[in-house]
Each structure stands twice: as structure tokens, then as C-alpha cells.
Amino acid sequence: MDLDRAMVAIRTPVRTCLSKIPAGDSVIVACSGGADSLALAYAVAQEAPKLALAPIGVTIDHQLQAGSRSQAERVVAQLQEMGIGQAQIVQVCVVDIDGIEASARRVRYSALDQISDSHGEAAILLGHTRDDQAEGVLLGLARGSGTRSLSAMARQTGRYLRPLLDISREQTLAACAQVGLTPWSDPHNSDLQFRRVRVRSQVLPLLEEAIGPGISAALARSAGLLRDDADALDGWAQREFAQMEPQSLDIQTLELLPRAIRNRIIRLAIYVAGAPEGSISADHVGAVQALVVQWHGQGAIDLPGGVKAVRISGRLSLLPPSNPPS
Numbered sequence: 001m002d003l004d005r006a007m008v009a010i011r012t013p014v015r016t017c018l019s020k021i022p023a024g025d026s027v028i029v030a031c032s033g034g035a036d037s038l039a040l041a042y043a044v045a046q047e048a049p050k051l052a053l054a055p056i057g058v059t060i061d062h063q064l065q066a067g068s069r070s071q072a073e074r075v076v077a078q079l080q081e082m083g084i085g086q087a088q089i090v091q092v093c094v095v096d097i098d099g100i101e102a103s104a105r106r107v108r109y110s111a112l113d114q115i116s117d118s119h120g121e122a123a124i125l126l127g128h129t130r131d132d133q134a135e136g137v138l139l140g141l142a143r144g145s146g147t148r149s150l151s152a153m154a155r156q157t158g159r160y161l162r163p164l165l166d167i168s169r170e171q172t173l174a175a176c177a178q179v180g181l182t183p184w185s186d187p188h189n190s191d192l193q194f195r196r197v198r199v200r201s202q203v204l205p206l207l208e209e210a211i212g213p214g215i216s217a218a219l220a221r222s223a224g225l226l227r228d229d230a231d232a233l234d235g236w237a238q239r240e241f242a243q244m245e246p247q248s249l250d251i252q253t254l255e256l257l258p259r260a261i262r263n264r265i266i267r268l269a270i271y272v273a274g275a276p277e278g279s280i281s282a283d284h285v286g287a288v289q290a291l292v293v294q295w296h297g298q299g300a301i302d303l304p305g306g307v308k309a310v311r312i313s314g315r316l317s318l319l320p321p322s323n324p325p326s
Contacts, residue, residue, distance in 0.1 A: 057087035151227035237264030
């Protein structure tokens with residue numbers, strides 16, 4: 001990577017992203033001290049003042065490693081040196097509920113949401129790159145996930161903005177080197193107990209060697225195409241669902257819809273009935289769909305959150321916990 005052009009490649013998409021935020025607003029940049037988020041923070045420090053935006057730097061101390069506080073303090077010092085005077089450490093406690101990675105992600109986003117709320121729901125910039133997209137696609141394939149999961153991350157999810165999704169990790173490293181920033185190498189990023197680390201350090205290099213260079217970029221492009229498809233299918237399903245009675249779906253209407261749309265409607269209906277967000281798997285949806293297209297007199301199906309699905313008189317009923325089937 002040409003060092004003279006490295007930071008320009010970072011600043012350009014960051015400038016484009018920031019230009020969509022109203023002047024006078026605050027913008028939060030989440031920074032772990034790694035190359036990706038450090039390069040992002042530097043670009044924000046350079047571009048935000050030109051657009052009359054007030055940058056706020058935040059580093060999350062997960063307290064998962066010895067010396068984590070010292071590392072967080074180092075990140076704050078780097079943010080202040082690059083011109084982000086308002087920088088802070090947020091200390092969180094990670095309780096391992098469904099794996100350290102997922103649990104840490106949950107509390108991290110919760111902390112960022114709280115900081116954003118305190119600044120009028122300020123936009124939050126994240127340093128995810130093209131390499132993160134590629135890793136996400138492979139992890140989704142390994143889980144047997146559907147289109148939405150394989151589409152990886154969006155450039156914008158609510159208040160969260162990801163301006164570096166077309167930038168490679170190599171570019172962020174080069175950008176840091178160009179401007180004299182020293183990134184932190186998180187020990188967790190080389191710990192093979194984590195699936196993402198195994199994909200990053202073992203699977204992607206093997207694919208590059210066996211198939212040829214450019215695998216990460218190709219996977220990221222596939223993620224973008226899949227996201228377009230997922231958005232279109234989700235929109236169709238939501239329009240159909242809006243015309244239905246949420247907790248009593250007509251079987252004949254469902255049978256006439258394509259499977260992809262029917263699956264999405266079933267998932268929507270289960271959540272409306274009270275299932276916890278993120279709790280419904282493809283197996284759950286498949287079992288409920290069997291009540292529609294493979295009806296053999298099955299009884300009620302138990303779903304997360306105490307929700308039950310049952311076929312009654314030509315309708316698929318989604319019953320909340322307080323209304324068990326007779």
C-alpha cells in the first residue's frame with residue numbers, strides 16, 4: 001500500500017459519511033486502539049471540524065485482560081493528541097451468557113447507545129472494514145444462516161455508521177503508519193479459541209492460497225448483493241404482514257406466498273406474539289412452517305418466550321405466554 005495515499009483512502013469515505021450529519025451535531029467515534037478504529041478516529045479528527053461537527057472519542061474497557069485500564073488510557077491519550085479533546089473511557093462488566101465475543105459485543109453496544117443518548121442520539125462511527133465483512137460472510141455460511149446473516153453489516157444501522165466497509169485492514173495499517181500512529185494488537189485477535197480469529201488467521205489465508213488473491217473483496221461484494229436481496233424480501237414480507245391479523249394468519253394466504261416471504265412473515269408474527277428479540281432460529285421457523293405446508297394434525301409448537309404456534313380452523317395462531325392453547 002502506497003503510504004502517501006493511505007490516509008487519503010480512509011479520509012474520503014469518512015468525509016462522505018460525516019457530510020450527511022447536520023452541522024453542529026456531535027459524532028461519536030468508537031476506538032479500541034487497533035489499526036482500523038485508530039485510522040477512523042484520525043480521519044474523523046481531521047474531517048469533523050471542517051463540517052462543524054464535534055467529535056467525541058470513546059474507548060470501552062471490557063476488563064477482560066490484565067492491564068486493560070492502562071490500554072484504555074493510552075487510547076484516550078492518542079485520541080487527544082490527534083485533536084479529539086473530548087475523549088473518555090467507559091468501563092463495562094462482561095458476563096458470559098452466550099460466549100465472550102457475543103456477550104462483550106452486547107455490553108459494548110449498550111454502553112455506546114447510552115453515550116449517544118446523552119448527546120442527543122449522536123451518530124456513532126465504527127471501524128469495521130472489508131475484511132470484517134468477509135469474515136462475517138464465512139461465519140454465516142458455517143452457521144447455515146440465511147440471506148440476512150450472509151449480507152453481513154450495513155453501512156448504517158440506526159445511529160451506527162460504518163464508513164470503512166470498502167477499506168481493507170492493510171489500508172488501515174498503512175494509514176496509521178503514514179501519520180505516525182501506533183496501533184494496539186489485541187491479544188484476543190490472535191486467540192484461536194474464537195471462531196472469527198480462526199477464520200481470519202487460517203481460513204481466509206488458505207482460500208487466498210488455494211483460489212487466488214481477492215477473496216476478501218469478493219466475499220464483501222457478495223455480502224453487498226445479498227443485503228440488497230434481503231432488504232427487498234424483508235420489505236415484501238413486511239407489506240404482506242401489515243395486511244394480516246398478526247396473531248391469526250390465514251393458512252391459504254400463506255400457502256400462496258413464496259417460501260422466502262412466508263418464512264419472514266412467520267418470524268415477524270412470532271416476535272409480535274412476544275418471543276425475545278434474536279431468539280428465533282431457522283429450526284423454529286421451519287417447525288412452524290410445517291403447520292402451514294406439511295399439516296398432518298401436529299399439535300402446538302413451543303417457541304422461545306413462552307409463545308406457542310398452533311393450527312386452528314385453517315389459521316395459524318401465534319399465542320402469547322398468557323394465552324396457552326386449550
